Amino acid sequence: MPLMTVTGSTLVLTATDTAPGAVRDTVRDAAPTAPAARARSAGRAAGPYRRLFAVPGARGFTAGNLIARLPMGMFGISAVMMIAGQRGSYALAGAVVATGLAATAVVAPWTARLTDRHGQARIAVPATLIAVLGSLSLVACVRTGAPAWTLFASYAATATTPNIGGMSRARWTHLLRDSPAAHHTAMSFEQAADELCYMLGPVLAAFLCGAVFPEAGTLAGAALLLTGMLVFTSCRTTQPPVTATPRQGSPLRALGPLLPLFLVTGVVFGSMEVSSIAYLDLQGLGAASGLVLALQAAGSCAAGLLYGTLRARSLKACVCVLAASMTLPWAAAATGSVTALACALLLAGMATAPTMVSAMSQVHARIPEGRLNEGMTLAVTAIFAGIAAGSASAGWVVEGPGPVAAYAVPAAAALIALVIALTGRSIRRPSDHSRVVRTATAGDPR
Numbered sequence: 001m002p003l004m005t006v007t008g009s010t011l012v013l014t015a016t017d018t019a020p021g022a023v024r025d026t027v028r029d030a031a032p033t034a035p036a037a038r039a040r041s042a043g044r045a046a047g048p049y050r051r052l053f054a055v056p057g058a059r060g061f062t063a064g065n066l067i068a069r070l071p072m073g074m075f076g077i078s079a080v081m082m083i084a085g086q087r088g089s090y091a092l093a094g095a096v097v098a099t100g101l102a103a104t105a106v107v108a109p110w111t112a113r114l115t116d117r118h119g120q121a122r123i124a125v126p127a128t129l130i131a132v133l134g135s136l137s138l139v140a141c142v143r144t145g146a147p148a149w150t151l152f153a154s155y156a157a158t159a160t161t162p163n164i165g166g167m168s169r170a171r172w173t174h175l176l177r178d179s180p181a182a183h184h185t186a187m188s189f190e191q192a193a194d195e196l197c198y199m200l201g202p203v204l205a206a207f208l209c210g211a212v213f214p215e216a217g218t219l220a221g222a223a224l225l226l227t228g229m230l231v232f233t234s235c236r237t238t239q240p241p242v243t244a245t246p247r248q249g250s251p252l253r254a255l256g257p258l259l260p261l262f263l264v265t266g267v268v269f270g271s272m273e274v275s276s277i278a279y280l281d282l283q284g285l286g287a288a289s290g291l292v293l294a295l296q297a298a299g300s301c302a303a304g305l306l307y308g309t310l311r312a313r314s315l316k317a318c319v320c321v322l323a324a325s326m327t328l329p330w331a332a333a334a335t336g337s338v339t340a341l342a343c344a345l346l347l348a349g350m351a352t353a354p355t356m357v358s359a360m361s362q363v364h365a366r367i368p369e370g371r372l373n374e375g376m377t378l379a380v381t382a383i384f385a386g387i388a389a390g391s392a393s394a395g396w397v398v399e400g401p402g403p404v405a406a407y408a409v410p411a412a413a414a415l416i417a418l419v420i421a422l423t424g425r426s427i428r429r430p431s432d433h434s435r436v437v438r439t440a441t442a443g444d445p446r
Contacts (some may be wrong), residue, residue: 048185048309055175055182057238064235065168066193068128068228071221072164073201078217079138079155081209086142096151101388103159105381112163112377119242120170120373121233124162128229131161135222139215161225164232165194166376173364173372174240187360188308191353192301199297240372255375258362259382261319261420265355266386267413268326271394272296275406276345278398279333292342299349307354315358318351319414319421325351326414330407386413 053059076097083093115123134157141150172186208216233239276293325348332344360376367375390413397406 048182049189049305052182052185052189057235058175061168061171061232061235061238064228064230064232065164066197066228068164068225068232069168069193069197070201070204070228071225072161073198074205074217074221074224075135075158077202078205078209078221081206082139082142082214082218083151085209085214087148092148092151096155098388099152100155100158101384103156104161105385107159108161108163108377108381109374111160112166112374113371115162115167116371116373117242120162120167120239121236124164124167124229124233127160127162128226131158132222132226134158134160135218139218143215162229163373163377163380164229165190166373166380167232169360169364169376170240170372171238175238184312184357184361185308187357187364188304188353191357191360192304192308194356195297195301195304195349195353199294199301203294255363255366255378257420258359258366258379261359261417262379262382263386263389264413264417264420265322265359266383266388267390267393268322268386268410268417269352269383270387270390271406271409271413272326272329272345272348272390274391274394274398275333275403275409276329276341278394278406279341279403280338282403283338292338292345295342296345296349296352299346300353303350304353304357307357312361313354313358315355315362316421318355318358319418322351322355323411323414323418326411330404330411333404333407 053062079097079100080093083089083096087093111123111127134154137157138151138154140146141154169187169190172183172190176183176186205217205221208220273293276296280292328344328348329341332340360379363375363379364372390409394406394409397409
């Protein structure tokens with residue numbers, strides 16, 4: 001047996017008469033002291049997600065995260081249905097939502113910077129309150145017939161909504177900084193949660209606005225956002241610490257070629273949605289378009305959860321699969337079969353989650369210490385800008401050559417994303433996908 005001395009978190013071997021492999025096993029079993037390591041040693045036989053949520057505090061902030069994230073898929077469609085239903089103008093409703101997205105692109109990185117600098121609880125709660133007041137003001141202005149400019153001002157106030165997905169990812173990065181394999185599983189779970197909320201959110205919003213009353217979707221979304229954020233921020237033990245050291249470097253500069261990649265990926269998402277809605281409407285299935293589109297999100301959600309149990313792949317490999325899969329809906333639409341299109345959307349969706357997980361891991365590797373939430377918010381902002389551009393581009397093609405030709409837009413955007421990934425010299429290898437420190441555990445990928 002080796003003689004050992006423990007000082008703080010350091011294990012020193014002073015003598016040994018065992019084989020080298022036995023020494024490694026002893027060090028591996030004795031050394032971990034962080035939450036992720038304790039969870040790993042407590043449940044080695046469990047699956048990766050069971051071990052993930054065995055991390056102390058993980059279940060609490062994840063519950064708040066999911067509650068607060070669901071409204072992200074509700075607010076847009078709720079505002080459109082409420083304004084169009086009360087004012088009779090889809091043009092006004094679309095303009096109000098577009099103004100809110102533009103305001104978010106400006107305000108969100110600033111809010112994220114304050115969050116990194118002063119702490120999640122200190123910034124997220126007042127920012128959420130401002131956003132909730134903006135939603136309530138929008139409801140009141142629509143209900144009372146206030147001037148149109150008040151709708152724009154009210155919805156613009158919701159731009160202070162914190163990036164709950166970014167804050168949750170920052171917590172996982174803090175908790176799992178000594179376990180790259182667990183960190184990969186956590187990032188995959190977060191992407192699956194994104195897809196799930198953007199799949200269920202619009203369905204819930206449409207039901208509330210249509211079956212209850214037009215303002216119900218916005219009110220429910222505001223209540224869920226505030227409740228979830230309070231639960232999330234109440235979990236103080238998992239909150240990343242605020243360091244007193246100066247924040248060196250610019251996240252915008254650090255992301256380098258990744259922002260164009262996120263932008264083009266957003267074009268894929270936005271153009272695919274518009275193309276599918278137009279195609280299904282042409283087939284006389286406009287009412288069922290939401291269910292068909294949900295297949296794409298469902299495929300991405302399932303693939304994200306599966307990807308979390310597998311070894312991380314390179315971003316280039318993931319984008320290559322994405323580029324190939326985005327040709328499937330175009331080919332299926334050309335056959336005129338809605339069933340074929342539904343299957344193609346399901347398969348195409350399965351390529352998006354691994355790509356986003358790998359891309360977000362690159363963000364983790366590049367962003368300066370202490371500015372992680374700001375960097376992830378910049379990435380999300382680029383995706384939103386791409387969605388807007390993709391929606392407009394696909395709409396223009398739909399009005400011209402038609403819905404089938406519009407599927408060429410996401411296919412072309414995915415091809416451009418592949419070119420960016422292949423030609424970007426600073427795209428890192430999978431082993432460099434995260435800033436977390438690699439430890440000598442048998443389960444870590446090499």
